[in-house]
Each structure stands twice: as structure tokens, then as C-alpha cells.
Amino acid sequence: MTGYDKPLPKLNSDTRPFWEGCKKHELRFQRCLGCGHVIWPSSIICPKCHARDTEWIVASGHGIVYTYATYHVAYHPGFLSDIPYVVAIVELDEGPHLLTNIINCRVDDVKCGMDVTVVWEDVTPEISLPKFSPD
Ligand SMILES: [Zn+2]
Known part of the structure; x- marks a missing residue:
């Protein structure tokens, strides 16, 4: 493990x-x-x-929140301590739409169109996850 x-x-x-x-x-x-x-x-x-x-x-790592949902239920036990958390699609300045999380803010403060920048979560020695934080 x-x-x-x-x-x-x-x-x-x-x-x-x-x-x-x-x-x-x-x-x-x-x-x-x-x-x-x-x-x-x-x-x-x-x-x-x-x-x-x-x-x-x-990519620059900058984009906007295209759409999002706040999860109040953990559909996988690993997420139990995270709820409520925000799953979002971020539209990057270069065009791709990335499925990710918005972190470093209250879930109620997330809005469509808000400016966000990538932040990194180093979860294992091999994997770092791109998540996004308000500018
Ligand atoms: Zn082409």
C-alpha cells in the first residue's frame, strides 16, 4: 500500500x-x-x-471554472474525509477541459467563470495530481 x-x-x-x-x-x-x-x-x-x-x-496552468458540482456524499471511501468537496471542469487558457478539484477555498465560494490556477498534490512517488485554486 x-x-x-x-x-x-x-x-x-x-x-x-x-x-x-x-x-x-x-x-x-x-x-x-x-x-x-x-x-x-x-x-x-x-x-x-x-x-x-x-x-x-x-500549458500555463491557468483557466476558468467551466462547471462544477459539490459532492456531499463519498462514493468511494477514500473521499469520506474530504466531503464536501468540489469536482469541476476547468477550461484551460489553451483550450482543454480538465476534470479536477477546486481546492484552497470554501465550496460555497466556487463560481462558474472564476479564475483558477493549477496546484499540485504529490500523492505517491509516481503520481502528482493537478488540482486548481482560485487566483
Ligand atoms: Zn489538427
Whole structure:
């Protein structure tokens, strides 16, 4: 056991560069070399123009709360001590919509459109989770 009792991401060849970036506290995304679209989730093909050539970029880590929900029930025992907590979709400045948590504020203070910046939770020696905090 790692001591961390919540679900962890399972890395594969598509997701490994993203999670390796997180370990270095960098939000990495693929950008299509054909049309410039920032691809999320990572893929072997651009969903906009179907090009296969991409490069990895490091995002700014800034975005806005696109939408959110406050959880008052723990659907996994690992989250019991966290309730109430906010699960949100953050729209990053570069375009991707990331499913994450808003932390470092009261759940009642979270609003759609609020500016947020990534903060890192180092949960295991291999995994750091990107979460977001109000600016
Ligand atoms: Zn493209």
C-alpha cells in the first residue's frame, strides 16, 4: 500500500507523457502540428483535422471554472474525509477541459467563470495530481 487510499490513474502509452509532466508539475498536452488544436485527452490523431503529427506543449496552468458540482456524499471511501468537496471542469487558457478539484477555498465560494490556477498534490512517488485554486 502507498498510504494513499483514493483511485490512481493507470498510465499507458497515450497517457504516460501527461502524467510524467504532472510529476514535474507541468501540465503537458499534445498540440496538432496540422491545425494547432490542443488535443485532450491525448490521442494518436487530431480530432479536428485528423492529422497524426503532434508536439507536446506545457500549458500555463491557468483557466476558468467551466462547471462544477459539490459532492456531499463519498462514493468511494477514500473521499469520506474530504466531503464536501468540489469536482469541476476547468477550461484551460489553451483550450482543454480538465476534470479536477477546486481546492484552497470554501465550496460555497466556487463560481462558474472564476479564475483558477493549477496546484499540485504529490500523492505517491509516481503520481502528482493537478488540482486548481482560485487566483
Ligand atoms: Zn489538427
